[in-house]
Amino acid sequence: MKIITYNVNGIRAALGKGFLDWIKSVSPDIICLQEIKAQQDQLPLFDFEEAGYLNYWHSAQKKGYSGVAILTKTKPDNVFYGMGNEKYDNEGRFLRADYGDISVVSVYHPSGSSGDERQAFKMIWLEDFLNYINELKKIRPNLILSGDYNICHKPIDIHDPIRNATSSGFLPEEREWLSRFIDTGFIDSFRYFNKEPKQYTWWSFRANARAKNLGWRIDYNMVSKPLEKNMKRSVILPEAKHSDHCPVLLEIDF
Numbered sequence: 001m002k003i004i005t006y007n008v009n010g011i012r013a014a015l016g017k018g019f020l021d022w023i024k025s026v027s028p029d030i031i032c033l034q035e036i037k038a039q040q041d042q043l044p045l046f047d048f049e050e051a052g053y054l055n056y057w058h059s060a061q062k063k064g065y066s067g068v069a070i071l072t073k074t075k076p077d078n079v080f081y082g083m084g085n086e087k088y089d090n091e092g093r094f095l096r097a098d099y100g101d102i103s104v105v106s107v108y109h110p111s112g113s114s115g116d117e118r119q120a121f122k123m124i125w126l127e128d129f130l131n132y133i134n135e136l137k138k139i140r141p142n143l144i145l146s147g148d149y150n151i152c153h154k155p156i157d158i159h160d161p162i163r164n165a166t167s168s169g170f171l172p173e174e175r176e177w178l179s180r181f182i183d184t185g186f187i188d189s190f191r192y193f194n195k196e197p198k199q200y201t202w203w204s205f206r207a208n209a210r211a212k213n214l215g216w217r218i219d220y221n222m223v224s225k226p227l228e229k230n231m232k233r234s235v236i237l238p239e240a241k242h243s244d245h246c247p248v249l250l251e252i253d254f
Contacts, residue, residue, distance in 0.1 A: 001254055002028040003104065005146035005221055006240070006247035007202070010037040011069070014242035015044070022240055024051050028249065029073050030097075032106035032146035036067040058082060058106075060092035067092035068106040068147070074099065083132050088125065102227070102254045103140045107147035112168035119168055122150070126177045134184060137224065144252070145186070145222040148202075148245065153178045153188065156197045157217040169218060185225045189234040189250050190217070199236055202245045210244075221250040230254060 004026070008014040011033065023031060031053070040057045048055045053071040058081045060066040070079075076097035082089030096105045109126070112119030137143065151174045155161035164170045182188060190199075200215025209215065223231060232251040240246050 001030065001252055002026075003030045003032070003144060003146060003221060003250045003252065004028040004237070004247045005032045005034070005106070005148075005219055005250075007034040007108070007148040007219060007243060007245040009035050009243040009245060011043065012038055015047075017242040019242045020047055020051055022242065023053070023071070026237070026240075026249075027052075030104055031071040032095075032104065033069040033071070034067075034106060034108035034148045036069050036092075037064050038067065039063060056081075056095060056097065058089075058092045058095040061090045065091070066108060068095045068108050070095055070097050070104065070106050072097060083129075085128065085132075088128070093125075098140070099254065101140075102142040102144065103136075105143065105145045105147070107145055107149075109148060109150045111150045112171075122168075123173065123177075126174070126181075130177070130181055130184070133181075137185070141224060142226050142254075143186075143222075143224040144227070144250070146220070146248075146250070148219050149178065150218050151175065151178050152216050152218055153182075153191075157200075159198070159200065159214045159216070169216060182222075186222045187225065187228055187231070189221045189223045189231055189252075190236070190248060192231065193234050201236055201248060205244055219245055219248050221248055223250070223252065227252065227254075 039059045057069045078098040080096040083094045093108045110122040112122040152158040152170045200217045201219040203210035203215040230253045234250045237247045
């Protein structure tokens, strides 16, 4: 199975930049999207179906904001929208599809970059998310959590770790949380296969950062430990330029 996570920073804008033609050429089995910024009735659903994908959308209540989706060639056994927590589900941050005994999640962690209030919201979310996943693992131990985590884990994952040490997304408490999360039984699948520096998934629009590769690696396919033997490879796909992020591909057997 080829699974892609991709923060599209607005699915309608991405469609205008050739997103559908791109997914037809890459042909992943499952695509987990974040920051779709659209309601389902604003989307050309037939075009996705014509491309071979069943599509499931969990939009934010606020129009033009947040939201996640899963596009899939194989019909899931079940689809679950949200985590049962209104303050998060209203922002469209979590969508789960079950395939047999394996669950694939598209998740969009909050950003704290807009100020102290959203940073505080983010930190509360992180703890609630960790607790939710720990409970979910009891009934669904085989998890693939794909999405924009809005956190760089280690200095290798960011272009300037010293200057960004006080930036949201690379704060010590965020990085410590991500270490704790991984230690509960998850694998950062990209780093499992790739140890080289300067491999990023997001670049600021400012100062031509993408061309200069002044980036951050904040998009992950996290795989629960029981699936470690199933993983085949993981790569960033920098040729996709429909967003300020680029997609990350995971190949895994199931």
